[in-house]
Amino acid sequence: MRVVVAMRSYGQYCGLARALDVVGSRWSLLIVRELLVGPARYGELLAGLPGIATNLLAARLRELEEAGVVQRTLDTGSNGVVYVLTPWGRELRDTVASLVRWSTPLMISGPQGDTFHGRWLVVALDALLRDRRTTRPTTIGLAAADAVVAVHADRTGTRVEPCGGDQPDTVFRGEPAIVLGLASGMLTVEQAVAAGGVLRGREADLEAVLGVASSTR
Amino acid sequence: MRVVVAMRSYGQYCGLARALDVVGSRWSLLIVRELLVGPARYGELLAGLPGIATNLLAARLRELEEAGVVQRTLDTGSNGVVYVLTPWGRELRDTVASLVRWSTPLMISGPQGDTFHGRWLVVALDALLRDRRTTRPTTIGLAAADAVVAVHADRTGTRVEPCGGDQPDTVFRGEPAIVLGLASGMLTVEQAVAAGGVLRGREADLEAVLGVASSTR
C-alpha cells in the first residue's frame, strides 16, 4: 500500500526555506551527520541516534532518499541494505560544520548527562580543524570513548576520518603520529588535556594541528 | 501563570545536536533569516514569514530570546518592540549561507507558486556572492519584486544590504552603479537576464561581481 506524504513545505521561493523543506525536519540532519562519518546500516543508525523511534528513522530515510540526499545500496556479501550519502548529500558537510562551529558556546558546559559517541568526533573535529595547516605532514590519533579518529594534517589542510575500533597504537604504528586519549564526553581538546588525556609525540605537531599547547603527559 | 516548556532536546553531547536544540525547530532559522536582513518589528516578521501562525512566532521569538540568539529592544520614538539578532545570532549567517548554497538544485526549477519576497535576496545574494572580488570598487543595485538590494564589491569581498523601498535610480544616483531589475520570483541573475531584466552599467563590472555575462539590454 502506497501513501502519498503531504511533505509540509514552507511554500517560499527562498533557498533557505527550500533547503529546510528537505533537511529541516527533526532528526534529518543528525542522520546526515551519521552518514557523513561513513556508510551505515539501519541498525547502526539506530544505535548512533539515541532517542529516535524506529518508524521515524525509516520515514526520514525514505524522505531523504526521495529527495536525493541519501541512497540505499546493497552490501555485497552481508546481503543487507547500506545507506550512503549522495554527492549532493555529502555537500551538507559545510552546513553541519557551520552549525558545529556555531555551537561551541553550547558545548563548553560539557556533557550534562547527555549521551556521547566517539564517532561524533569525526564530524566535530572536521568542522573545527578543517582549515588548520602544517608545514610537515602530521597524523594524530584520538582515542575517544568508543572510537578512534585519525587526523591528518599537511600543507593543504586537515582531514579527519574514523579508524574502526582498533587501538591507535596499532593504527598509527610506523607513521609520525601523536596519540591523544580523549576522556569520554570531552569534545574540546583543551578539556581532554586538562583532564590528563594520554598524549604522546612531538608537541609542536600537536600544537600546529590541534591548536593546543600540549600541557604535559 | 507559569508554564515550564519541556524544550525537547536530543540529549546528545554533539555540537550539531545542541545547535539544533536551539535553532532546529520549525520556523526558527527562517526567523533568523528575516533578522539577518535587519532588525524587525513583530508585524514585519509576520509579513516576512508567510504561513507562520502568530502564536508560533511569539513562541519562537521567546525561545530564541532565552537561548541568546535574539534580543528584544525598545525602539525609541515609535515606542515599540524591535527584534534584533545578538552577536551570536548573527553568526548564524554562515549556516544560513551554506544552506542557501546547498539549495541551488532546488531553486533552478523556479518558483512553483511559492511566494517570493525581494527582501530574501539580501540573504541569498550574500551567500552566493560573499567571496566575489573586484579590482575596482563597484556598486550594483538590484530591484526585485518588492525591495531594492545594494551589492558592494571591492578587493576585500562583496557585501549585500537592503535599500528600503526606494527606486534604484534614486538610491544609486551619483554612484558608479549598475541597475538590474530582477523579475519577480527570479532568484538567479541568469534567470533575470534571460527574462530581460533591466540592466544598465558597465558590463565588465557586472560580470566581475555577479559572475554573469550581461547578455544584452
Next chain:
DNA sequence: CCGCATCCTCATGGATACTG
C-alpha cells in the same frame, strides 16, 4: 537477528478568534 510496519498516546504545529 535485522529492517522495518502498526498502533496508540501525547507533544507540537497550524488556523482563527480574541484582547490590552
Next chain:
DNA sequence: CAGTATCCATGAGGATGCGG
C-alpha cells in the same frame, strides 16, 4: 499593533509485531 487563548490537525515517541 502585538501579541494571547483556544481548538483541532499533525507529527513525534515508545512499545510491539512480523516477515525475511
